[in-house]
Amino acid sequence: QVQLVESGGGLVQAGGSLRLSCVSSGRTFSSSVMGWFRQAPGKEREFVAAARWIRTSTYYANSADSVKGRFTISRDNAKRTVFLQMNSLKPEDTALYYCAAKDLNVITTQPSDYAYWGQGTQVTVSS
Numbered sequence: 001q002v003q004l005v006e007s008g009g010g011l012v013q014a015g016g017s018l019r020l021s022c023v024s025s026g027r028t029f030s031s032s033v034m035g036w037f038r039q040a041p042g043k044e045r046e047f048v049a050a051a052r053w054i055r056t057s058t059y060y061a062n063s064a065d066s067v068k069g070r071f072t073i074s075r076d077n078a079k080r081t082v083f084l085q086m087n088s089l090k091p092e093d094t095a096l097y098y099c100a101a102k103d104l105n106v107i108t109t110q111p112s113d114y115a116y117w118g119q120g121t122q123v124t125v126s127s
Contacts (some may be wrong), residue, residue, distance in 0.1 A: 002026040002116040004099045007123030012089055020084040022099030033102050034082040037111055038095035047109035048074040059107045087127045096120040
């Protein structure tokens with residue numbers, strides 16, 4: 001059984017920073033992709049960033065409210081943990097942030113491609 005557990009969310013003022021963590025357990029993810037998604041109230045779940053466990057490779061969302069340049073995804077293979085460092089936070093970053101994993105070692109941005117999900121951690125950015 002695969003388990004993903006997120007932590008690190010909270011309330012922060014605009015311009016502040018948070019670091020989210022996601023610990024995986026239950027099976028090896030040596031050939032998988034770990035990703036972060038977010039979902040704001042009334043909106044669809046959207047891709048934020050993803051990283052492969054091997055052959056260091058990361059990818060960030062290219063949406064209009066892009067996180068590229070402000071968010072950084074990284075992972076610690078030994079601890080089976082993936083992080084999302086979020087800087088220069090904006091009120092529009094407020095959402096429930098989910099960690100997800102997929103077995104195929106190809107980064108994709110569609111939530112339906114990811115088979116395993118955490119319970120989510122709330123990030124609230126006040127103006």
